[in-house]
Every structure is written in structure tokens, then in C-alpha cells.
Amino acid sequence: MKTPSLKGAAHPREESDLKQEKSVIDRVTNELRLARHNWREHQGRELDLGSRELPSNQAIHNVVDSLCAILFPMRLGPPDLTKERENHFVAYSLGTVERELVVQTCLELCYADRNQQATETLRHEAGKLVGDLIGELPALRRKLDDDVLAAYSGDPAATCVDEVLISYPGVHALIHHRLAHALYQAGLPIIARIIAEKAHSATGIDIHPGATIGRSFFIDHGTGVVIGETAVIGDRVRLYQNVTLGAVRFKEDETGSLTKGEPRHPIVEDDVVIYAGATILGRITIGRASVIGGNVWLTQSVPAESQISQASLQQR
Amino acid sequence: MKTPSLKGAAHPREESDLKQEKSVIDRVTNELRLARHNWREHQGRELDLGSRELPSNQAIHNVVDSLCAILFPMRLGPPDLTKERENHFVAYSLGTVERELVVQTCLELCYADRNQQATETLRHEAGKLVGDLIGELPALRRKLDDDVLAAYSGDPAATCVDEVLISYPGVHALIHHRLAHALYQAGLPIIARIIAEKAHSATGIDIHPGATIGRSFFIDHGTGVVIGETAVIGDRVRLYQNVTLGAVRFKEDETGSLTKGEPRHPIVEDDVVIYAGATILGRITIGRASVIGGNVWLTQSVPAESQISQASLQQR
Amino acid sequence: MKTPSLKGAAHPREESDLKQEKSVIDRVTNELRLARHNWREHQGRELDLGSRELPSNQAIHNVVDSLCAILFPMRLGPPDLTKERENHFVAYSLGTVERELVVQTCLELCYADRNQQATETLRHEAGKLVGDLIGELPALRRKLDDDVLAAYSGDPAATCVDEVLISYPGVHALIHHRLAHALYQAGLPIIARIIAEKAHSATGIDIHPGATIGRSFFIDHGTGVVIGETAVIGDRVRLYQNVTLGAVRFKEDETGSLTKGEPRHPIVEDDVVIYAGATILGRITIGRASVIGGNVWLTQSVPAESQISQASLQQR
Numbered sequence: 051m052k053t054p055s056l057k058g059a060a061h062p063r064e065e066s067d068l069k070q071e072k073s074v075i076d077r078v079t080n081e082l083r084l085a086r087h088n089w090r091e092h093q094g095r096e097l098d099l100g101s102r103e104l105p106s107n108q109a110i111h112n113v114v115d116s117l118c119a120i121l122f123p124m125r126l127g128p129p130d131l132t133k134e135r136e137n138h139f140v141a142y143s144l145g146t147v148e149r150e151l152v153v154q155t156c157l158e159l160c161y162a163d164r165n166q167q168a169t170e171t172l173r174h175e176a177g178k179l180v181g182d183l184i185g186e187l188p189a190l191r192r193k194l195d196d197d198v199l200a201a202y203s204g205d206p207a208a209t210c211v212d213e214v215l216i217s218y219p220g221v222h223a224l225i226h227h228r229l230a231h232a233l234y235q236a237g238l239p240i241i242a243r244i245i246a247e248k249a250h251s252a253t254g255i256d257i258h259p260g261a262t263i264g265r266s267f268f269i270d271h272g273t274g275v276v277i278g279e280t281a282v283i284g285d286r287v288r289l290y291q292n293v294t295l296g297a298v299r300f301k302e303d304e305t306g307s308l309t310k311g312e313p314r315h316p317i318v319e320d321d322v323v324i325y326a327g328a329t330i331l332g333r334i335t336i337g338r339a340s341v342i343g344g345n346v347w348l349t350q351s352v353p354a355e356s357q358i359s360q361a362s363l364q365q366r
Numbered sequence: 367m368k369t370p371s372l373k374g375a376a377h378p379r380e381e382s383d384l385k386q387e388k389s390v391i392d393r394v395t396n397e398l399r400l401a402r403h404n405w406r407e408h409q410g411r412e413l414d415l416g417s418r419e420l421p422s423n424q425a426i427h428n429v430v431d432s433l434c435a436i437l438f439p440m441r442l443g444p445p446d447l448t449k450e451r452e453n454h455f456v457a458y459s460l461g462t463v464e465r466e467l468v469v470q471t472c473l474e475l476c477y478a479d480r481n482q483q484a485t486e487t488l489r490h491e492a493g494k495l496v497g498d499l500i501g502e503l504p505a506l507r508r509k510l511d512d513d514v515l516a517a518y519s520g521d522p523a524a525t526c527v528d529e530v531l532i533s534y535p536g537v538h539a540l541i542h543h544r545l546a547h548a549l550y551q552a553g554l555p556i557i558a559r560i561i562a563e564k565a566h567s568a569t570g571i572d573i574h575p576g577a578t579i580g581r582s583f584f585i586d587h588g589t590g591v592v593i594g595e596t597a598v599i600g601d602r603v604r605l606y607q608n609v610t611l612g613a614v615r616f617k618e619d620e621t622g623s624l625t626k627g628e629p630r631h632p633i634v635e636d637d638v639v640i641y642a643g644a645t646i647l648g649r650i651t652i653g654r655a656s657v658i659g660g661n662v663w664l665t666q667s668v669p670a671e672s673q674i675s676q677a678s679l680q681q682r
Numbered sequence: 683m684k685t686p687s688l689k690g691a692a693h694p695r696e697e698s699d700l701k702q703e704k705s706v707i708d709r710v711t712n713e714l715r716l717a718r719h720n721w722r723e724h725q726g727r728e729l730d731l732g733s734r735e736l737p738s739n740q741a742i743h744n745v746v747d748s749l750c751a752i753l754f755p756m757r758l759g760p761p762d763l764t765k766e767r768e769n770h771f772v773a774y775s776l777g778t779v780e781r782e783l784v785v786q787t788c789l790e791l792c793y794a795d796r797n798q799q800a801t802e803t804l805r806h807e808a809g810k811l812v813g814d815l816i817g818e819l820p821a822l823r824r825k826l827d828d829d830v831l832a833a834y835s836g837d838p839a840a841t842c843v844d845e846v847l848i849s850y851p852g853v854h855a856l857i858h859h860r861l862a863h864a865l866y867q868a869g870l871p872i873i874a875r876i877i878a879e880k881a882h883s884a885t886g887i888d889i890h891p892g893a894t895i896g897r898s899f900f901i902d903h904g905t906g907v908v909i910g911e912t913a914v915i916g917d918r919v920r921l922y923q924n925v926t927l928g929a930v931r932f933k934e935d936e937t938g939s940l941t942k943g944e945p946r947h948p949i950v951e952d953d954v955v956i957y958a959g960a961t962i963l964g965r966i967t968i969g970r971a972s973v974i975g976g977n978v979w980l981t982q983s984v985p986a987e988s989q990i991s992q993a994s995l996q997q998r
Contacts, residue, residue, distance in 0.1 A: 074497055075464070079457040081504035082436070086452070089511050093527060104528055106445040120714070129738040136718070141711040148707070161528075181706055188713035195721050206929075206943070207890060207911045209871050211725060212736055212793075217872075217879045219888075239525050240533075247533045254570050254589045254886050254905070256607070258523060273570070273886045274590045274906045274924070276607055276642070279523045291888070291908055292590070292608065292924065294642055297522075311522070326908070326926055327961060329643060329660055344961055345979055347661055347676060360979060390813055391780070395773040397820035398752070402768070405827050409843060420844055422761040477844075555841050556849075563849045570886050570905045572923070574839060589886070590906045592923055592958070595839045608906070608924065610958055613838075627838070645959060645976055663977055663992060 102161050105154045110244045113154065116147045118225055121191050125215050144184060151180045158240050179236045190228055193265060197224050200266040204288055219253035220269035227257045234259035261295075263287075264320070271326070278315035284338070287318055290326035298332040298349060319354070418477050421470045426560045429470065432463045434541055437507050441531050460500060467496045474556050495552045506544055509581060513540050516582040520604055535569035536585035543573045550575035577611075579603075580636070587642070594631035600654070603634055606642040614648040614665060635670070734793050737786045742876045745786065748779045749861055753823050757847050776816060783812045790872050811868045822860055825897060829856050832898040836920055851885035852901035862891035893927075895919075896952070903958070910947035916970070919950055922958040930964040930981060951986070 119127035120143050123136045131139055155176035156169070163172065201214045201221055208214050214221055226249035234242035242259035250256045254273035257263075261277045264285035269275055274292035277283070281295045297314040317335045318324070325344040330336065334351040342348065343359030352358060435443035436459050439452045447455055471492035472485070479488065517530045517537055524530050530537055542565035550558035558575035566572045570589035573579075577593045580601035585591055590608035593599070597611045613630040633651045634640070641660040646652065650667040658664065659675030668674060751759035752775050755768045763771055787808035788801070795804065833846045833853055840846050846853055858881035866874035874891035882888045886905035889895075893909045896917035901907055906924035909915070913927045929946040949967045950956070957976040962968065966983040974980065975991035984990060 074500055075457055075460045078460060078500055078503055079453055082456055082507060083453055085504050085507045085511070086439075088508075103445075104441065104532060107532060108445065123718075125736065129735075129740065137711055137715055140714055141707055144707045144710060181702075184706060184710055187710055188717050191714060191717045192720075195717070206946070207892070213872050213875055216736060216739060217875045219879065219882060240529050243529055243533045247535065250535065250589070251568050252883050256587050256589060260523070271888050271908045273882070273888060273908070274608055276587045276589070291926070292643075292906055294607070296642065314522070326928065327643075327924075327959075331660070344963070345661075345977075390816055391773055391776045394776060394816055394819055395769055398772055398823060399769055401820050401823045401827070402755075404824075419761075420757065420848060423848060424761065556845050559845055559849045563851065566851065566905070567884050572903050572905060576839070590924055592903045592905070608959075610923070612958065630838070643959075647976070661977075 103157055104161055105157045105241050105244060107244055109150060109154055110241055111248055113147055113151050114226065114229060114245050114248060116143050117187075117229055120144060120147065121187065121194065121225065122215060125212060148180055148184060151183070152176045154241060155179055155238060158238050161240070179238070183232055183236065186232055190232070193228060194221075194225055196266045197221060197268065200268040200286065200288070201270075204268045205270055219255060219272045223249045223253045223255035223257060223269065223272060224263075224267060227259070227261070227263065230257075230259035231261070231263070261315070280311075280313045280333075281315035282317045284318060284320035284322070286321045288323045290324065290344075292327045293324050294329045294331070296329070296331050419473050420477055421473045421557050421560065423560055425466060425470055426557055427564055429463055429467050430542065430545060430561050430564060432459050433503075433545055436460060436463065437503065437510065437541065438531060441528060464496055464500060467499070468492045470557060471495055471554060474554050477556070495554070499548055499552065502548055506548070509544060510537075510541055512582045513537060513584065516584040516602065516604070517586075520584045521586055535571060535588045539565045539569045539571040539573060539585065539588060540579075540583060543575070543577070543579065546573075546575035547577070547579070577631070596627075596629045596649075597631035598633045600634060600636035600638070602637045604639045606640065606660075608643045609640050610645045610647070612645070612647050735789050736793055737789045737873050737876065739876055741782060741786055742873055743880055745779055745783050746858065746861060746877050746880060748775050749819075750857055752776060752779065753819065753826065753857065754847060757844060780812055780816060783815070784808045786873060787811055787870060790870050793872070811870070815864055815868065818864055822864070825860060826853075826857055828898045829853060829900065832900040832918065832920070833902075836900045837902055851887060851904045855881045855885045855887035855889060855901065855904060856895075856899060859889045859891070859893070859895065862889075863893070863895070866891035893947070912943075912945045912965075913947035914949045916950060916952035916954070918953045920955045922956065922976075924959045925956050926961045926963070928961070928963050 120140050123131055123139055124133065127139060152173070156173055159172045159176055160169070198211055198215050198221060201218055202208045202211045205214075205218075208218075226245050230242040230245040230249075233245065239259065246257060246259045255269060255275045257275070257277040258279040258281075260279035261281045261283070263277075263283045264287065266286045267283065267288075269289045271291035275289060276294045276296055278296050283295075295316045295318065313333050315333065316330045317333070318330075319336060319338040319340075321339040322336050322342070323340075324330070324336075324342040325346075327345040328342045328348065329346070330342065330348045332349050334349065336342065336348075337352055337354035337356060339354055340352055340356040340358065342352075343357075345360055346358050348358065436456050439447055439455055440449065443455060468489070472489050475488045475492055476482075476485070514527055514531050514537060517534055518524045518527045521530075521534075524534075542561050546558040546561040546565075549561065555575065562573060562575045571585060571591045573591070573593040574595040574597075576595035577597045577599070579593075579599045580603065582602045583599065584603075585605045587607035591605060592610045592612055594612050599611075611632045611634065629649050631649065632646045633649070634646075635652060635654040635656075637655040638652050638658070639656075640646070640652075640658040641662075643661040644658045644664065645662070646658065646664045648665050650665065652658065652664075653668055653670035653672060655670055656668055656672040656674065658668075659673075661676055662674050664674065752772050755763055755771055756765065759771060784805070788805055791804045791808055792801070830843055830847050830853060833850050834840045834843045837846075837850075840850075858877050862874040862877040862881075865877065871891065878889060878891045887901060887907045889907070889909045890911040890913075892911035893913045893915070895909075895915045896919065898918045899915065900919075901921045903923035907921060908926045908928055910928050915927075927948045927950065945965050947965065948962045949965070950962075951968060951970040951972075953971040954968050954974070955972075956962070956968075956974040957978075959977040960974045960980065961978070962974065962980045964981050966981065968974065968980075969984055969986035969988060971986060972984055972988040972990065974984075975989075977992055978990050980990065
């Protein structure tokens with residue numbers, strides 16, 4: 051018995067089939083229009099937010115890939131690049147990134163601007179924000195070099211620094227975070243979040259763009275790591291997979307809405323190591339050089355040089 | 367010392383090299399043929415299943431991306447779409463999706479059909495299934511609007527509903543799940559599973575297409591969440607990363623094979639919150655408005671409004 | 683109120699704007715050049731490693747996708763392939779893969795070779811390594827067939843073996859691992875790691891290419907699984923999501939550097955099942971046919987047929 055190939059074949063359709071299909075599509079198109087209308091009425095009472103253009107996921111992804119290539123041309127840039135052509139590639143790519151990022155920044159500023167200023171004003175502001183970001187890239191590169199070294203020296207399975215740079219998910223997530231954090235601080239939370247979620251999807255590491263992270267940071271393996279918006283992490287900190295730096299519970303205001311923006315995530319001081327699966331919640335402080343064992347559940351501050359493990363917690 | 371460029375260079379090959387390479391390839395091709403033959407003999411005793419065409423991952427991914435764009439044209443559709451052209455875009459895309467999905471549905475029906483009915487009968491059935499699915503899209507959109515609102519109000523870090531829609535992995539996974547569930551219920555488990563795994567790969571959230579999920583559902587962060595085939599979730603439920611709604615242990619029939627399809631995953635009633643890392647196993651019921659704390663391990667039912675935490679479990 | 687379209691519009695720029703932008707780009711290009719120079723001086727004291735070409739992520743990804751299609755042509759190959767053309771497809775693709783993989787292997791051998799041998803010698807070695815790998819493919823296919831059967835019989839939600847093959851992340855990760863492990867053993871750790879991280883990104887399953895894994899292995903769901911470099915896993919072993927087979931703590935040598943390559947991950951004997959979230963650390967042995975319960979934390983060996991659960995650990 052032969053299985054007939056169905057792909058690509060233009061099946062002869064009955065006239066009635068086509069008519070019915072058309073009427074379904076017309077009806078569904080109309081009902082979807084109504085659903086969008088109701089949603090927009092419900093949401094955009096004051097301003098027609100629903101029909102404003104947003105920054106594009108795809109455009110931001112392209113910009114970020116270019117920024118990675120600009121920061122590490124021979125490792126994350128085009129495969130046929132040679133050392134002699136690095137500067138030309140970097141200068142040319144910076145120009146391209148600058149233009150596209152100004153466009154996307156304008157979209158976010160327009161979207162967020164409830165007073166609907168003139169576009170020219172916003173475009174000028176966007177140009178300034180993007181210029182500042184580009185100016186920070188050399189310092190960012192030096193920070194990332196420290197992160198790469200931290201990964202290499204923190205993992206006995208690493209064979210060389212270049213392996214770490216091109217293949218470690220923790221490094222990939224951190225390059226994205228340091229870019230996203232700069233944009234978040236510049237007042238562009240939506241673009242920043244798009245960048246963070248690009249890294250989250252690729253690595254399973256979920257760092258909110260608002261989180262503040264010191265130098266020489268290393269996340270090994272990384273899947274399931276969550277670092278919240280107001281977390282503050284010192285220098286030379288090391289985390290493993292499934293570590294959560296989260297909030298305990300959210301405050302509600304008098305209307306029952308959640309209070310936004312309050313410090314609600316942990317402070318992790320310099321030289322702390324946190325092993326896989328540890329959950330650390332609330333605005334508490336993990337003192338300098340502490341070691342938090344795997345799967346530990348922690349909701350209170352610990353002093354410097356603490357050694358916390360599941361067993362020691364049970365003995366208290 | 368110069369590192370020679372190896373890429374793209376056509377190396378002059380010795381005649382003997384080429385001969386040896388050819389003989390390796392011929393031998394390996396033949397051994398692979400034999401391996402496929404043995405596998406098919408072993409599997410497809412009755413029917414030549416191994417040579418039947420299956421639905422295509424790539425085709426299904428394209429259909430799902432189009433459906434996302436149809437449901438939210440200005441947010442998940444093409445970046446240059448304007449409000450004025452939304453209806454045209456939706457109607458046109460519905461037609462495209464309808465055609466491709468009928469082809470893929472036929473492939474699954476043919477594959478699954480042990481009696482090998484005439485293709486025309488299956489094509490007719492496929493057309494009906496796909497028409498029904500398209501008819502459900504407006505109701506689906508309204509459900510998803512509730513999910514977006516649930517995400518916005520459930521996360522203090524969310525700046526606006528549009529940020530939630532375009533960047534939250536929990537929302538992305540849920541759009542995919544609600545589509546996959548409709549196809550699963552229509553008797554298309556393979557297409558449904560392809561959709562579920564597309565979302566799982568992008569978000570780390572693994573929801574079996576068979577799971578039943580009520581309105582206003584929100585998963586925050588999401589990496590590591592697993593929701594099993596027969597789980598039933600009520601309205602306004604909220605989950606965090608690494609929550610498992612799983613099975614305890616599988617029943618085997620008299621031949622030692624696993625019994626398929628039995629209810630074996632939890633029932634979670636309305637207004638329940640389950641914090642990160644909680645593992646809930648077996649056909650138990652989490653009563654209405656209960657709060658299950660982080661990392662809790664639960665294999666027995668709890669009544670409405672329970673507050674379960676690791677500590678309270680130890681005190682029992 | 684009209685939201686102005688910003689995309690693609692060529693904004694008239696002030697002469698001064700353009701000048702300023704150019705000077706920023708020139709300055710940043712120069713500072714980035716300096717940062718690269720400092721990094722390379724710091725790293726490549728003896729050899730100019732930083733400017734050597736590395737294997738390309740994109741090229742390796744293409745090779746691996748082709749190898750998947752060669753191993754399972756009708757399921758992971760091109761959608762329009764028919765049974766009659768399978769052999770031609772396999773033979774042709776093997777030739778393509780052979781050529782590209784020799785190029786990438788040369789790049790890794792050149793990069794790693796501190797003595798900088800003649801390229802022709804390395805090319806010959808690369809040809810031999812790649813030929814050996816291709817010769818192993820039929821045995822690899824038979825191993826993977828066993829893995830597919832193990833997944834099908836280990837999951838009550840699986841409807842057919844083909845669903846398992848095309849959609850299960852555990853199977854996807856294992857195809858990649860078995861290829862990566864062969865390359866790791868051939869002395870190509872960077873290419874092997876690129877393959878492992880491709881699977882890690884797609885599935886959330888992080889298996890180091892060095893890990894040794896027996897026949898009929900199944901990982902269900904899989905997100906968050908970590909299997910370390912020196913882990914040894916027997917036949918018919920089953921794991922669930924978030925299981926870690928990791929190292930306890932790393933030894934440092936007299937200079938404070940981590941000792942690389944030492945056996946430091948668990949040995950898991952035949953027929954063991956390890957449920958979700960279990961963490962097993964150090965060079966310990968899990969005896970034959972043991973069952974390790976969910977969320978168990980284990981740092982000491984257990985004898986054959988042990989049944990370990992959280993409760994039983996507390997009773998000790």
C-alpha cells in the first residue's frame with residue numbers, strides 16, 4: 051500500500067468547499083477585529099497605546115548580535131574575519147548599530163511618552179542615549195574580559211579561554227546582561243527586556259536587566275538561574291545552575307495593585323559562592339566570602355564568611 | 367608565525383585519498399541502510415510505518431508563528447504592519463495557515479490510520495478539523511488577553527501589558543499551549559507535541575498538550591516548569607520557575623508495559639499560587655486558594671486555603 | 683493623535699551631528715582595538731592564540747544537523763525525502779559532512795598545536811579523525827535506536843516511536859551527545875563542546891561531551907539536567923528533569939589553580955532510575971537497579987537496589 055504524497059499538491063476543491071472556507075475566514079477575521087477593539091478600549095483609555103509601534107524583537111536581536119561581534123570580532127564576528135580587517139569591521143558595524151538602535155530607541159521613547167512630544171525632540175534624545183551607550187563599549191569589553199577569565203579559572207572542565215568565550219552559556223548570558231543593564235539604566239526597559247529574554251531563551255538563565263552585577267562574575271551550567279530586578283551582586287561571585295535570587299512576597303498598595311520598583315531581591319557581597327539549586331529570597335544580605343550550599347533555602351541575612359549547608363540549617 | 371587559512375581552500379587531494387574516502391562512504395551508506403532496514407522490520411511488523419511521511423517540524427513551526435501573528439498582529443506580526451492593514455493581514459494569513467495546516471493534518475491522519483482509508487476521506491476530515499480550529503481563534507484570543515493581564519498584574523517588574531506580550535516566556539508558552547491543546551483535543555497528538563516542544567525549547571517551560579488549563583494563568587520566569595498530560599488547572603492560578611505537576615510512578619499492565627492515558631497528574635483548583643521549585647506529584651487535589659511554598663514536596667491532597675511551606679511540612 | 687513612523691526613514695542630519703557621531707565611532711574603535719591588544723598580550727604570551735582562527739559555531743551546527751539527517755533521513759532529514767532516495771541522500775550528505783568537518787577539525791588542531799606543525803600534517807590527521815568518526819556512524823545509529831525505544835517504553839504519554847524521535851528533547855540531546863562524545867574522545871574538545879552547547883540551548887539539558895553513557899538511556903522532560911565531564915552511566919538508566927550528576931568541590935594545585943581532568947563526578951550503574959531534582963555529587967557510586975527519589979541530595983555511595991527518598995535519608 052502506497053502512502054500518497056500530500057505535500058505541495060494542489061487538491062482540486064469543490065466550489066462549496068471554497069465558499070465555506072471563505073465565509074469562515076471572513077467571520078473569524080471580523081471576530082478577531084472585535085476582540086482587538088475590545089482589548090484596546092479596555093487598555094488604552096487615555097491614549098491609543100495598542101496601535102503604537104513597539105521596538106521590534108527581530109531588529110533588537112540583530113543589533114545585539116552585531117554588538118557581540120563588535121566586542122569580540124575574531125570570536126563572535128563573521129567566520130571569515132582576519133586580524134588585519136578587525137578595525138574596519140568594528141568601525142563599520144558601529145555605524146550600522148548606531149543607526150538601527152536610534153530607530154528602535156525612538157520607538158520605545160514614543161511608546162512610553164504620554165505627552166507625545168515632537169518626534170524630532172525624541173530622536174535627538176535617542177541619538178544621545180545611543181551615543182552614550184556606544185561610548186561605554188570599551189569599558190564593557192574590559193569587564194567582559196574579566197568575566198571570561200573568571201569562567202576559565204572557575205571551571206576545571208574548561209580547556210582554554212576561547213572555548214569559554216564561544217561556548218559557555220554563562221558568558222553568553224552575561225554579555226547580554228551587561229548590554230541590557232546599560233539600556234535599562236538609560237530608561238529603555240522594553241529594549242532591555244527583549245535582550246534579556248533573548249539570552250534567557252538561549253541559555254535558561256533569567257537575569258532581569260535591572261540587576262546590578264560586579265566584576266568577574268561566573269555562572270556555571272546556568273539553566274534555571276533567576277536573578278531579580280533589584281538584586282545587587284558584588285565582585286568575584288560564582289553561581290551554579292538553578293540558583294534563585296528572588297523576592298519573598300510582593301507588597302500591595304491600597305488599591306490591591308503590586309508596588310513596583312521597591313528593593314525586594316538579595317544583596318550578595320564580594321567573593322560569595324552559591325551552589326546549585328539554592329534559593330535566596332527577599333532583601334537580605336549574604337556577607338562577603340560566604341559559601342551557600344546546594345539546595346539551601348535562605349530568607350535571612352548571613353554574616354561574612356558564613357558556610358551554609360542544608361545540614362547546618364537543620365541543626366540550628 | 368602565520369596561521370594558515372584553511373577555510374574554503376580546495377586542497378589538492380591524492381588519488382588514493384579520494385578512493386579511500388569513497389570506499390568509506392559507500393560502506394557506511396550501506397551499513398546505515400541495513401540499520402534502517404532492521405529498525406523498520408522490528409517496528410513496523412504490520413504496517414510500513416517507518417516509511418510513512420510525518421508532519422514536518424519546520425512546517426508546523428511556520429504555521430504556529432503565523433497563528434501568533436494572526437492573534438496579535440501589531441505585536442507578534444510583521445514589524446511594518448500598521449493598524450489600517452490589520453484586517454487584510456489577518457484574512458490573508460488565515461487562508462495561508464488553513465492550507466498548510468490541512469496538509470500537515472492529512473500527514474498525521476494518514477500516519478495514524480491503521481486501516482489506510484482513501485486519502486480523499488482523510489483530506490475531508492482534515493479540512494473539517496482545521497476549520498473548527500480556525501473558528502475557535504477569536505475565543506482563544508480573548509482567553510489569551512486574560513492571561514496577559516494576569517501576567518501584568520502578577521509581576522511587580524512588568525512595566526506595561528505590551529512588554530508582557532512581546533517578551534514574557536510564560537505568555538509565549540501559554541499561546542503555544544492553548545493552540546497545542548486544541549489540536550490535541552482534535553485528535554492530532556503529534557502536531558500538538560511539536561508545538562509544545564517548540565515552546566519548551568524557547569522557554570524551558572514543558573507543558574504537555576493534553577493538560578487542561580483555566581483562564582488567567584500566569585507562569586513567571588518559567589524555566590524548568592513541567593506540567594503533565596492529565597493535569598487539570600483552574601482559573602487565576604500562578605506558578606513560578608521549576609514547579610513540577612507530575613506523576614508519582616507509572617502503572618504497568620500484565621505485560622510489563624506502561625498503562626497509557628490514565629489520570630496521573632494533579633488537579634489544581636482556582637486561585638492557587640505555587641512558588642518556585644515545588645514538586646506536586648500524583649492524582650491529588652490542591653484545594654482552592656491554597657499557597658504552596660517554594661521547594662515543597664507534595665504527594666497528598668490539601669484542602670482549600672491551605673498554606674504549605676517546607677517548615678510546616680516538617681512540623682507535621 | 684498620529685504616531686509617526688520612524689522606521690526606514692532617512693532623517694536629515696545636521697552636519698555637526700554626523701561629525702560628532704564619526705568622532706565617537708573613531709574613538710570607540712580605537713579604544714576597542716587597545717582592549718583587544720591588552721587582552722592578547724595578557725593571554726597569548728608565547729603564541730598569538732588570540733588571532734588564530736577557531737572552529738565556527740555556525741559551521742559545526744550545520745555539520746551536526748546534517749549528521750542527524752544522515753542518521754535518520756526520513757525523520758530528521760529534508761521534508762520532501764522519499765524512501766526510494768534515502769541512500770542517495772545519505773551518500774551525498776556524508777561526502778559534504780566529511781569535507782566541512784575536516785576543515786573545522788584542522789582549525790581546532792591548528793589552534794591547539796603549540797608546536798605549529800606543518801598544515802599538511804595536521805590536515806592528514808584531521809582526515810583520519812573524521813574518517814574514523816564516519817566509520818562509527820552505523821554503530822551510533824543502532825545505539826540511538828535503543829535510546830528511542832527506551833524513551834518510548836519509559837513514558838506513558840508517548841504515542842509512537844516516531845513522535846519520540848522527532849519531538850523529545852531527551853532524544854535530541856542524546857543524539858548530540860553521542861556525536862560530541864566521539865569527537866571529544868578523538869581529541870577535539872572545542873568542537874565537541876560547541877555541539878553539546880547547541881543541544882543545551884535547545885533542550886536545557888547540559889551533558890559534558892566527556893561523560894560516558896551506556897545503552898538505552900532516557901532523560902524525560904530534561905530541562906535543568908547537568909551531567910559532568912567524568913560521569914559514567916551504565917545501561918538502561920533513566921533520569922528526569924533537573925537531575926545533577928556533579929562535582930562536590932574542586933581541588934586546587936599548589937599555585938591555587940584548579941586541577942583539570944580528575945574523576946570527580948558520579949558513577950551510575952545499570953538500571954538506575956533518578957527522579958526529578960535529585961542532586962548527586964562527587965566520585966560516588968549509585969549501585970545497580972537503585973531508585974533515587976525526587977529532590978534527594980546525595981554525596982555518598984549507595985549499594986545495589988537501594989531505594990533512596992527524602993524521608994529515608996532523614997531517618998538515618
